[in-house]
Amino acid sequence: MAKTQVGVLFGGCSGEHEVSICSAQAIAKALTQGANADKYLVLPVYITKAGVWQFGDRAAQVLQSGEPSTDGDETAKPGDRLPAPQPLNDIDIWFPVLHGPNGEDGTIQGLLSLLQIPFVGSGVLGSAVGMDKIAMKTAFAQAGLPQVKYVAVTRAEVWSNPCVFPKLCDRIEEALGYPAFVKPANLGSSVGIAKVRSRQELEAALDSAASYDRRIIVEAGVEAREVECAVLGNDVPKASVVGEISFESDFYDYETKYSAGQADLMIPAPLPPEITRQIQEMAVQAFQAVDAAGISRVDFFYVEATGEIFLNEINTLPGFTQTSMYPMLWQASGISFDALVDQLVQFGLERSQPISA
Structure with a gap:
C-alpha cells in the first residue's frame, strides 16, 4: 500500500515561530518511526517569519536543525509568498503546526479548506473562536460553563x-x-x-x-490551582487524565511554559475523583462549544477552598514540545506519542469523508 503523505506545515508569522519548529520536529519524528514508518511519509513545508513558503530540502533542513531560516525573506514580495501548486499535489493530508496568529486562528485553516486537502485539527470556526479569548468566553457563557469575571x-x-x-x-x-x-x-x-x-x-x-x-x-485574579485536560476526537471526543501545573513565577508566562525546569507538572493531578470527573466533562463541553476538532487542551482554575471550578481557556493547537502538557496527558492516559500523532492524522482524514446517510 502507498504511504499517506503528510504535509507538516510549520514555522509561520508569529512570535511562536521557534516553538512551532520544536513541535514539528517531534511530530515528524513520530510519523517516521515504529508502526507509523510503514504508514506515513513526511513532506515538510516551512513558512519563514516573513511569510515565504519553503519546500523540499530547505524545509527539511530547518526541521532537522531546529533553526529558523530567512532564505528569501529579504527579496520576498506578496506574490512570492503563495505556495507553488506542484508540491501541494503530493500531499494527502496537512498537519499544521503553526502556533499563534496566522496558524491557529482560522486563517491557515481557511486556506487549507480552499485547497480541498484534509488537515489535522479544528476548522475555521473552531480555530477562530478558540483563538479569540473574547469570542471564546462568549461561547463558553452561552454553554453555561463557569468562568471568572x-x-x-x-x-x-x-x-x-x-x-x-x-x-x-x-x-x-x-x-x-x-x-x-x-x-x-x-x-x-x-x-x-x-x-x-x-x-x-x-x-x-x-x-x-x-x-x-x-x-x-x-x-x-483568583487564588486557585491550575489544571489542564486534553481532548481528542471529532464528533465523539474523549478527555484525558487531568494534570496540574505549579510554578514559582507570578503566572504561567512564556518563559515558564517553554523552559525546562521552570514548572512542575503533576500527572495525574492529585484531585478528588468527583472534581476530576467534572473537569473532564467540562473539557469536552468546552471543546464542543467552540466546535473544535481533533485536538485541544482545556485549562481550568480549581479553587480548593470552595470546590469551585472555573474554565480558563481552550487551546485548539497545543504545543508538542518536550515540556508540552498535551502529549504528556495522553501518555498518562495510555496513548503513546506515536499513537497519538497517528490518531490525529486519522481524525483529520475522517473529517474529510463525505457524509453518508
Missing part, C-alpha cells in the same frame, strides 16, 4: 481618547478589583499577558496589550 476592551478605548481611558480603568477596577490579568485577545503562549495589582500597573498593561492586539480582555 472579565471585561472586554478595545484598543480604541485605550489609545484613541485620553478622556475615556480613566473611565475605562474605573470600570475595570469596579468590576474586577485587584489582582487582575490583562491579555491580548488573540495571542497564544502567554505572550503579552501581565498580572496587575494597581492602577499604575493596569494602565501600563493595557497600553502594552493594545500594542499586540486591537481586542483585549481583563480577567479577575
Whole structure:
C-alpha cells in the first residue's frame, strides 16, 4: 500500500515561530518511526517569519536543525509568498503546526479548506473562536460553563481618547478589583499577558496589550490551582487524565511554559475523583462549544477552598514540545506519542469523508 503523505506545515508569522519548529520536529519524528514508518511519509513545508513558503530540502533542513531560516525573506514580495501548486499535489493530508496568529486562528485553516486537502485539527470556526479569548468566553457563557469575571476592551478605548481611558480603568477596577490579568485577545503562549495589582500597573498593561492586539480582555485574579485536560476526537471526543501545573513565577508566562525546569507538572493531578470527573466533562463541553476538532487542551482554575471550578481557556493547537502538557496527558492516559500523532492524522482524514446517510 502507498504511504499517506503528510504535509507538516510549520514555522509561520508569529512570535511562536521557534516553538512551532520544536513541535514539528517531534511530530515528524513520530510519523517516521515504529508502526507509523510503514504508514506515513513526511513532506515538510516551512513558512519563514516573513511569510515565504519553503519546500523540499530547505524545509527539511530547518526541521532537522531546529533553526529558523530567512532564505528569501529579504527579496520576498506578496506574490512570492503563495505556495507553488506542484508540491501541494503530493500531499494527502496537512498537519499544521503553526502556533499563534496566522496558524491557529482560522486563517491557515481557511486556506487549507480552499485547497480541498484534509488537515489535522479544528476548522475555521473552531480555530477562530478558540483563538479569540473574547469570542471564546462568549461561547463558553452561552454553554453555561463557569468562568471568572472579565471585561472586554478595545484598543480604541485605550489609545484613541485620553478622556475615556480613566473611565475605562474605573470600570475595570469596579468590576474586577485587584489582582487582575490583562491579555491580548488573540495571542497564544502567554505572550503579552501581565498580572496587575494597581492602577499604575493596569494602565501600563493595557497600553502594552493594545500594542499586540486591537481586542483585549481583563480577567479577575483568583487564588486557585491550575489544571489542564486534553481532548481528542471529532464528533465523539474523549478527555484525558487531568494534570496540574505549579510554578514559582507570578503566572504561567512564556518563559515558564517553554523552559525546562521552570514548572512542575503533576500527572495525574492529585484531585478528588468527583472534581476530576467534572473537569473532564467540562473539557469536552468546552471543546464542543467552540466546535473544535481533533485536538485541544482545556485549562481550568480549581479553587480548593470552595470546590469551585472555573474554565480558563481552550487551546485548539497545543504545543508538542518536550515540556508540552498535551502529549504528556495522553501518555498518562495510555496513548503513546506515536499513537497519538497517528490518531490525529486519522481524525483529520475522517473529517474529510463525505457524509453518508
